[in-house]
Structures are given as C-alpha cells and as structure tokens.
Amino acid sequence: MFSSYGEPEELRLAEAPVPSPGPGQVLLRVHAAGVNPVDWKIRAGLLKDFFPVSLPHVLGVEAAGVVVAVGEGVTARSVGDEVFGPVSGAYAEYALAGADRLGAKPADLDWGAASGLHSSAETAYRTLELLKVTAGDTLLVHGAAGSVGGLVVQFAVAAGARVVATASEANHDYLRELGAVPVSYGEGVFDRIREAAPDGVDAALDAVGGAVAGSVELLGGPERVVSIVDPVEAESAGARFTGGGDADYTAQALERALALHAAGTLRLPIRATFPLAEAAEAHRLSARGHGRGKIVLIP
Known part of the structure; x- marks a missing residue:
C-alpha cells in the first residue's frame, strides 16, 4: 500500500486484517496480481484529479486466485474455485471481488497469465x-x-x-x-x-x-x-x-480471450514477475514502457 503520493518507494508492505466478503462478493487468496500503468500513475498522483483514492490505498485492479469465502447471495462461485478477473486492492495476499465479474480459470492457464488477462x-x-x-x-x-x-x-x-x-x-x-x-x-x-x-x-x-x-x-x-x-x-x-468508465466489456472480452485460449492460439507473454515486496521495482519497470507482455506480482 501507499500512504502518500510520490515515487515508487512510497509502496510498503503492511499488515491488515483479512476482509470478509459482503453480499455478492467473494474473498480470494491471491496467487498473482497484474501490474498496469494505471497503478503507478495512481501512486504518483498523476490521476488524483480524475481518479481520487482514499489514503492509505492498496493498489491493483486485477488478480487470479482461489475463492476461500463467499458472501451472502453468491451462487456463481464456491469455495475452492480457481478464478481471475477484476479485483480491487489486488496487491495483497487476500482481496475481495464481485463474484459475478470473475471468470473461471482454465486449469491449463497459469496463474501469472490469468492475473494479467482481464484489464x-x-x-x-x-x-x-x-x-x-x-x-x-x-x-x-x-x-x-x-x-x-x-x-x-x-x-x-x-x-x-x-x-x-x-x-x-x-x-x-x-x-x-x-x-x-x-x-x-x-x-x-x-x-x-x-x-x-x-x-x-x-x-x-x-x-x-x-x-x-x-x-x-x-x-x-x-x-x-x-x-x-x-x-x-x-x-x-x-x-x-478511452480509459474505462465509458463502457465495461469484461464478460465479452474474457469470452473472446478464453475462446482463443481454447483454440490454442492465445499468446500472453509475461514481461517480468516480482514478489509483492518488490512492487516498487515492478512500478519502475512498468513506467519505462516499451516492453513485451505483462508484469506480475506474486504475494
């Protein structure tokens, strides 16, 4: 998380209670989280006029993991399901997500690729x-x-x-x-x-x-x-x-991507993988741009 806008060094590991899922939510044990340019732009304060966040803030907008608890009314997902998709606060060992927005992770899609597929x-x-x-x-x-x-x-x-x-x-x-x-x-x-x-x-x-x-x-x-x-x-x-917000095509996009995966043609190169403790280095690499594929954090 980070407590003030600034350089990558503002990112720090911190202890926090494991959250409980509310209605329509699931709790994930995060196996991998995707790193996106929006993450370091939020941390640097570049988007604070367009996308304000409460500080301290846990970054991350997507992840792949295993469902460990479900909230009231959830029928689409069960404990033990391997899933991926939009996850707020994904730079964590445990994170909450809307059950209906997650996709089922194919067994032959590795965690790193799955974590960075949604966005x-x-x-x-x-x-x-x-x-x-x-x-x-x-x-x-x-x-x-x-x-x-x-x-x-x-x-x-x-x-x-x-x-x-x-x-x-x-x-x-x-x-x-x-x-x-x-x-x-x-x-x-x-x-x-x-x-x-x-x-x-x-x-x-x-x-x-x-x-x-x-x-x-x-x-x-x-x-x-x-x-x-x-x-x-x-x-x-x-x-x-377009930066999102004008329309959300999550369901259609994941269907399209998984169809290519099922056909054996989907390419999802991983540019680099970092442990969660090295999120600052992941941000430095992301900010340099011009790389092939996704940057991934492993809690």
Missing part, C-alpha cells in the same frame, strides 16, 4: 468496439508488443482484420507470429506505415503515446482514431480517448 483483454475489446473494426478493415496499432496491443492484434486478426503494428525490431518476429505486419518505431514511421499499407488504413489505436496526430493525418480525420495513453493528446487532435 488487457477488456481494454483491447473496448478499443476495437470504439474503432468499429470488422473483417476486411486495416487496423494500425502503435505499441503492439505491449500487453494491450498484443491482444488488440490477436482479437482483430481473429475477426478478419489486417493489422499493421508498430514496435521495436526486437518484437517484429513476435508480431508476425500474431498475424500482424510489423513496422519499426522512430523517425519516418508513418512513411513506413504507408509502404506497409498502400491501400490505406481504416482505424488506428495509439497504445504507446505520441502517435495520435500522425494517425489522424494518415486516416484523413479523427473519427476512427483512439488513444489509451494520453487524453490531452487525443483531445488536441480531435480523437477519442
């Missing part, structure tokens, strides 16, 4: 809905090797879209495996995108930052350009920003 899948599904991507479209994804970008690519390819994906050259083989056409970051990136998509691009997602204006120019307008990084940048270009 990336929900964001990926939500952005594709906002962009109205359908079969035959050409989708541009900036920052495609990240956890969200990778699932955007997989969902779009599975839907029949063609994907052009920007990333560092170290991630190009990975993106080809996902079915995308990779393009290198850096100066001249939009020229390279035009070469990769000579018939044009129908929609664009900026999952890395700094690419909204160029995408609007490429598409000839902002109507099908979305950012998940910077609302100010998106607004200045007339594009859409």
